[in-house]
Amino acid sequence: METRTALVTGAAQGLGLEFAVALAGRGYRVAGIDLVPQPETAERVLDYVELIADVTDEEQIGAALERVIDQFGTLHVLVNNAGVHPESAFEDITPDEWRRVMRVNLEAPFLLTRAVLPYLKAAGWGRIVNIVSAAVLTAPPAMVAYVSSQAGLIGFTRSLAAALGPSGITVNAIAPPSMVRTVGAGRTVGAEGGFEHISAQQAIPRTHEPSDLVSTLLYVVDEGSGFVTGQTLNVAGGSAYL
Ligand SMILES: NC(=O)c1ccc[n+]([C@@H]2O[C@H](COP(=O)([O-])OP(=O)(O)OC[C@H]3O[C@@H](n4cnc5c(N)ncnc54)[C@H](O)[C@@H]3O)[C@@H](O)[C@H]2O)c1
Numbered sequence: 001m002e003t004r005t006a007l008v009t010g011a012a013q014g015l016g017l018e019f020a021v022a023l024a025g026r027g028y029r030v031a032g033i034d035l036v037p038q039p040e041t042a043e044r045v046l047d048y049v050e051l052i053a054d055v056t057d058e059e060q061i062g063a064a065l066e067r068v069i070d071q072f073g074t075l076h077v078l079v080n081n082a083g084v085h086p087e088s089a090f091e092d093i094t095p096d097e098w099r100r101v102m103r104v105n106l107e108a109p110f111l112l113t114r115a116v117l118p119y120l121k122a123a124g125w126g127r128i129v130n131i132v133s134a135a136v137l138t139a140p141p142a143m144v145a146y147v148s149s150q151a152g153l154i155g156f157t158r159s160l161a162a163a164l165g166p167s168g169i170t171v172n173a174i175a176p177p178s179m180v181r182t183v184g185a186g187r188t189v190g191a192e193g194g195f196e197h198i199s200a201q202q203a204i205p206r207t208h209e210p211s212d213l214v215s216t217l218l219y220v221v222d223e224g225s226g227f228v229t230g231q232t233l234n235v236a237g238g239s240a241y242l
Pocket of ligand 1: 009010011012013014015016033034035036053054055056081082083084085104131132133134175176177178179180181182183184185
């Protein structure tokens, strides 16, 4: 079998870093996109292709993808992981802030999917994985824009799965709990009472680590998972149920 190739967005830290390392460990050649340089990812992933680009910008996506294809010649897996998760009272969300959240969390996966699709189709095999959040189930009051964007991404996952199934491409979503221990979550966890407070509300009463999501990612991209599509896999430690 030819070596599979993967593109992970938001790969500088947190879940994206963990996903890039896990895919490389499984033998994938990996490229990562982020707004910032990704030294830790580059250190841990052999032959890592580091791309600095904004996933909401179509031109920057195009240029980044050109580099991926130059290096790999082909592409099989897209992990739409880059996201923003701001918290604020509903009355404080300005229209600009609402649009920013929608652009990064919902429009960017559309733009990236659109850009990579010709390569996945040419390969005759593809896996698209969207990282969403179990916050769509718990619906915290201070995350109205975020929850709306994530619910949209679940709808995108289902409908896109139907559209791309005939091309041999599966599309699935993975839903972590509302707080996984990452730098990004660390910035907002105070408002939720801290990681310990959140883990006490789960069936599995410990803090969720990025590594807790790896087996699910590897499962959905697996060769043998070709019949798993349009699903949202809830990996939330029993904090919320679909
Ligand atoms: N950490 C959690 O508690 C948690 C829980 C549920 C879902 N999620 C989802 O998982 C994903 C990753 O979360 P995380 O905690 O690792 O996030 P994080 O904030 O730690 O990292 C996100 C990365 O995405 C990058 N990024 C943001 N906007 C970008 C843009 N426009 N273009 C390119 N890169 C961009 C950032 O630079 C950063 O490196 C997000 O989509 C988030 O919504 C996270």
